[in-house]
Amino acid sequence: MEIPHDPAASHYEHAGKGLRRRDLDPDPIKQFGNWFTAAIEAGIRDVSAMSLATAGRDARPSVRIVLLKGFDQDGFVFFTNYESEKGKQLEANPCAALAFYWIELDRDQSIPPPPHWGGYRVKPDAMEFWQGRPNRLHDRFRYTRQRDGSWLIERLAP
Numbered sequence: 001m002e003i004p005h006d007p008a009a010s011h012y013e014h015a016g017k018g019l020r021r022r023d024l025d026p027d028p029i030k031q032f033g034n035w036f037t038a039a040i041e042a043g044i045r046d047v048s049a050m051s052l053a054t055a056g057r058d059a060r061p062s063v064r065i066v067l068l069k070g071f072d073q074d075g076f077v078f079f080t081n082y083e084s085e086k087g088k089q090l091e092a093n094p095c096a097a098l099a100f101y102w103i104e105l106d107r108d109q110s111i112p113p114p115p116h117w118g119g120y121r122v123k124p125d126a127m128e129f130w131q132g133r134p135n136r137l138h139d140r141f142r143y144t145r146q147r148d149g150s151w152l153i154e155r156l157a158p
Contacts, residue, residue: 019109029073036071039102051099052078056089064128068098128156 025031039047048068055061062085070077076098080087090096125145132138140156 029071032071035102035105039100039105042102042104044102044104047102049100050076050078051097051101052086053097053099054086054089054093055095056092062086062089062126065130 025034036047046067049065050068051063052066053061053063064086066078066080066086068076069079082088082091126142128140128142130138130140137158139158142154142156143151144154146152
């Protein structure tokens with residue numbers, strides 16, 4: 001399915017006042033704390049939800065949503081099953097990336113694209129769908145592309 005090219009149909013116009021260097025704390029952890037507090041005060045739902053990207057020895061990236069449980073000068077904390085895909089990937093390759101998206105605060109720093117801006121297509125060989133449920137009994141399903149082009153569907157949780 002092609003996404004409409006009409007910017008009005010597919011683009012959120014950010015109304016934020018922008019970000020200036022003088023507005024930033026010299027310490028990035030303190031700066032994150034300032035933004036995290038602002039997100040809580042703004043009533044953002046699931047303020048601690050963050051995207052976690054990892055890759056194992058095979059260098060194939062994987063991303064999912066996890067919950068931030070704490071942060072300080074030593075880093076950002078989340079909990080997971082050590083035997084899960086992300087646990088095994090982090091054991092094999094301790095490098096990871098985190099992303100928070102708080103659209104209500106216009107905190108995505110959109111800028112006009114330069115002339116060398118272009119697009120990429122990511123052809124998935126696996127996709128995961130997460131549906132939140134009460135008592136953290138969330139539904140998780142993973143689709144994995146098979147050699148014949150069909151998709152294997154597996155329940156990951158609960």
